[in-house]
Amino acid sequence: MDPSEVKIPEMKDLTIDNITENVHAINSQCPDPRLKYLLERLVTHVHDFARETRLSFAEWEAGLQFLTQVGQTCTEVRQEFILLSDIFGLSLLVDSIDHPKPKNSTEGTVLGPFHTHDAHAEENGTVLHHDPDGTPCLVLCTVKDTDGKPIPNVKIDVWETDSKGFYDVQYENRTTPDGRAVMESDSDGIFWFKAIVPVEYPIPHDGPVGKLLKLLKRHPYRPSHMHFMFEKKGYDHLVTALYLRGDPYETSDAVFGVKDSLLVDLGTVSKDQASEYEVKEGSKLMTYDFVLVTDTEAKELREKIAMEAMKAQGRKMKLYNGLPIPDVD
């Protein structure tokens, strides 16, 4: 490029104290105001972190080496950066920010690194998991709106581990999805399938995130749970999970996913249910009534909370595509 086209403020003699404003200046020509704001805050926090801790060269080098290993551990079926975000509570935080929930709607939780896009579409009554060692569990749920009206034709992704605590994608010889399906709620908002009782399991800890957990003397376990993801035009995307109450890891989940409202007690399949759903009487039963919020409800609540949070920053801000940016006019 022609250097005469360089239209950034002149920089030289950068110091510990003036580097941040200079990086902001050089980034200030970004035409996307939201990206510009995100980078301004990111650079400020990263620099403040280094200044506050007096970050040493050796620590910086070890940190970059760690991030490199995290990136290189990622494959088609393993996302180590999501895992890192999970164990730092960032995933839970972002989900809470992006999907605020009015009272009485179903709370969200972490997506985790094991959702895939290749699960087969299945009818109500499908066998979700074929693991013969799993304890059979009938899952019987409804999807409603905040007024209590059933929502039909919601696309529902469901996924769980086998009885050993492994997802299908963790097996090298996986040929077809198992323990996962894409369901659809019927005209009464009902969806149901034959699963196995979820078990506790460690998140993958043979990589850099596992090494970090060890250094921190943290265990890698997640309490027993089953994942659900809900999607329907007009409704706010819901990523959530149901947790078995009383699990030994209920209050120390490695990825901070547990919420009181998502804890369930397993019931028992009655004689009538057994014949209606073609499962054994007395087998395990998981039921839950999910409540979705509309896009409009979510947007209003998200923007209301964002406005309140921006006020606390003591800076003139405005919303841009629903997200905060500095108001500089």
Next chain:
Amino acid sequence: MDPSEVKIPEMKDLTIDNITENVHAINSQCPDPRLKYLLERLVTHVHDFARETRLSFAEWEAGLQFLTQVGQTCTEVRQEFILLSDIFGLSLLVDSIDHPKPKNSTEGTVLGPFHTHDAHAEENGTVLHHDPDGTPCLVLCTVKDTDGKPIPNVKIDVWETDSKGFYDVQYENRTTPDGRAVMESDSDGIFWFKAIVPVEYPIPHDGPVGKLLKLLKRHPYRPSHMHFMFEKKGYDHLVTALYLRGDPYETSDAVFGVKDSLLVDLGTVSKDQASEYEVKEGSKLMTYDFVLVTDTEAKELREKIAMEAMKAQGRKMKLYNGLPIPDVD
């Protein structure tokens, strides 16, 4: 592991407001107080960043995808995370923190991603670069201490690009190092070699960092420079570079490396020098007197500045292996 051994505070119902303290709590059993402090500050900044910006799920996902690509772009000879740190000014900041310089000593600058450990040890007078298209440049330097006394036997790594702006490692068919050497200062603190005049060049911008620069409307250029790294027991490690004054990118270096004190004007080889150093009379000449600080000088200055910075945090702190940690006794 036995869940009864879980000795962390009970967590559940985590929210936007309480997640940070809970992550601190779960990390609080880390036996290394420095790592614990680094993670406490890192988690705080990452969470504050998400809260302040109301980071959306889509932005979080794009960010993790970007970091994954950065990690996967790294190879034996390319460190894309260092490059990312460079273009955010973090590398320069960390170097400034870790290697404070008393007045009259040589300032440090960014290492960059192209230093290797396979450069050959060479005698004074070596030909650093064999590129026939380069403009020959005799480099004639001294290394002294802050009292002006020559320092012999300093190990000096030198590296520069060819005349097209590429380092040897950027060529796929590289078989042996070129444009790099490990020198040693003689008993008068002198080291010299036959290089080529440095040229401006873009940092590698065919990867994710290059894409980011493009989004930010930033150019990827570095002004013409030659890298130097100094190592001798008892002296603070010095990573620096000399920049050609008047380069068109002098005040807009993509990686924030330029300092006034590191700008040089090229001279001309005199008749006497030509015969002494066996180069052509009238060819280009680069001279510089580098000044190293002792480990003791650097340590004292680093700790003095760290103490001042800690005071500003309004928190009781102490030094641990020379680096700040909270003082919790």
